[in-house]
Amino acid sequence: MSLKGKKIIVAATGSIAAYKIPHFVRLLVKAGAEVQVLLTASAAGFVSPLALSTVSGRPVLADVADGATWNNHVALGLWADAMVIAPCSTNTLGKLANGLCDNIVCAVYLSARCPVFIAPAMDEDMWHHPSTQANMGRVQAYGNHILPSEYGELASGLVGMGRMAEPEHMLQMLAKFFTTDRPLKGKKAIVTAGPTYERIDPVRFIGNFSTGKMGVALAEALTEAGAEVNLVAGPGVQAPHGKGITMTAVESAHDMYEAVMAHAADAHIMVLAAAVADYRPETMATGKIKKSDTGLTLTLTKTDDILASLGKIKQPWQTLVGFALETDNELENAAKKLNGKNADMIVLNSLRDAGAGFGHETNKVTLLTAGQEPVTLPLQSKRDTAKAIIDHMIQIRHAEETV
Template sequence: MSVLSGKNILLGITAGIAAYKTANLVRLFIKAGANVKVVMTPASKDFITPLTLSTLSKNPVHSSFYNEEDENAVWNNHVELGLWADLFIIAPATANTLSKMANGICDNLLMATYLSAKCPVYFAPAMDLDMYKHESTIRSFKILKSYGNVMIPATSGELASGLVGEGRMAEPEDILSFIENDILEKLPLKGKKVLVTAGPTYEAIDPVRFVGNHSSGKMGFEIAKASAQLGAEVILVAGPTNEKAFHSFIKVINVTSAEEMYETAHQYFDEVDIAVLAAAVADYKPKNVSDIKIKKKEDTFSIELIKTKDILKSLGAIKKQQFLVGFALETNNEIENAKSKLKSKNLNLIVLNSLKDEGAGFGGSTNKVTFITDGDDIIQHDLKTKAEVANDILNQILKQIHA
């Protein structure tokens, strides 16, 4: 999965011959999983048609504040476009537009959107050799970089004038790669490893039956996804679940029993920086497991249960520099029980769920949690989707790590 997956990308196109390449650029962004909208300068329509770009992006293309040919036209809100975008890429960026960007000259929709944007801005220059080397253009580059804009360097090659040299816009594939790499390098968990456990465990009674619980694994999978999106290499140890992980940074290891999850978590714990144990591990398992299916003969049937190994406590006992997160699902004395678990298991953070809260707990797509830190802070959150809760957990981890 690309780091651009799910991102809203606004592509700004200016009047350079390289504009013809933007059709392929839109396709690459879409293939990477991004949502794409296009804003053009009026003159850029001489180089590529809005129809082509709207067809590829599956969104209307904007080039003016309103359509003069339509008396009922709705105003194109540059502020809304700027706020919608997670990333704003201006390609090709001509010398004319770069100068306007550097000096705040707002005479078209693209420039108004640029001046309203709150997201990261990338620009890919495209112009002739002498223009690219001109002091005024170099000044524009320096000013835009000082604003925090990111330049995608032009390459050397044959130019529209027939000259050969620097000024050729980077190829669409290289623009995509540049942006992905730039985002990855800036992600807060770049170079970190995260261990996540998820789902239930099944404890065998016989080859057919087991002791289990109603955990869907969704919370753990969302935490793994959120970790990967922040740049981490994730080891996801998953009990039996229907959830799937679609991210190249996530390695899924499927297990069934608490014993298997214990062994796998210990196998990888030494090499990780953060461990989030979100799995609903069985507290007990059958003492004796039948090799054959137990027949239904008696009116009553008893199973002797013994404790499973406490994965969270055992990791807490051997942790060094790892940041360790546990979960507590409580029905009474929630805060007191969670604090006790935090201390006894040597955690840095515990995520408390209460079954008294509607929408929290197993099975659903929402959760309502309270964070308790090893600094004795108590942070309560409203009911949110599990994806939002996962982001809150990762943000809390980063906050404590960098405190």
């Protein structure tokens, strides 16, 4: 089975559905997985730590520190190939959605670089409450996978939604995740993300409002498709989740240019999502520029054009994807960029689209490729947008390889 040799963390929280977890752990072990169980204090009231230790073959961890031993949550987050939070109570769901960290489950979750699967378990009215649904939306927007609740008999005696997925169903969903075809397995990719800062003096810079969220989502989507990714990130970009991503932090456009060009020769895929400054100050003052009554004149010079530079050296086996953020004549300007810089695809962002562009959790883009009609994607999460972009890119690669 596809779970053979996989390292799985099973984290149980305070729900009556925890009584099913020994069976789930046993199924994982029979499938060949190594399982480490975590328990919250309330979960231990529903299921025996001794039973879980017996079926997993490992001591159950119930706290970050037990007095004599530190259970290294960071190391656990790096060790695992997947983390399954099951059952995930309403209380824990709220903590995950808001970044709270008061137990070992939350600490490992916040440290995990592996895919995280969440199996909600609660009564029907709690499931349908707007706050629960809002928290579900938030944890999904963070890139977590949901093992959907099922319809059935609940602990309250009601029949409805909120029942934790059965252990056999959770096993099947995990196995499917690890057996999904990874079309980019063995491929190397470069992704750029975030802004660049072009220094005026030691305390001031020219920059933009990019957060790098789109670039990070693209890096994660590429790793899910099997690629090994080097993420070249500007200032303020948060580290991505997922194994297979190496992050290189840079500050200026020239820094980013050098970091990208250093790896370009070996990259099968290059996705330039960063908002790179087009101009930088011709000289940087060595000391802080003092305010004066006469104003300040800056002489600017062009920065390195990373997309154009890669387009000039691109090999037939390489795929180059650029981004275009436009406010006027959007399609026309994006098409010029596609053709003029020898890119295989341009992802067009329009600042005229509500909910798209810098700072949002959502995005709306149009994909331009040579010889094809533009494809406009709906407004959706940046994670879903990234997956759609990578899927479209894979289709282009496949079409070119079969010609």
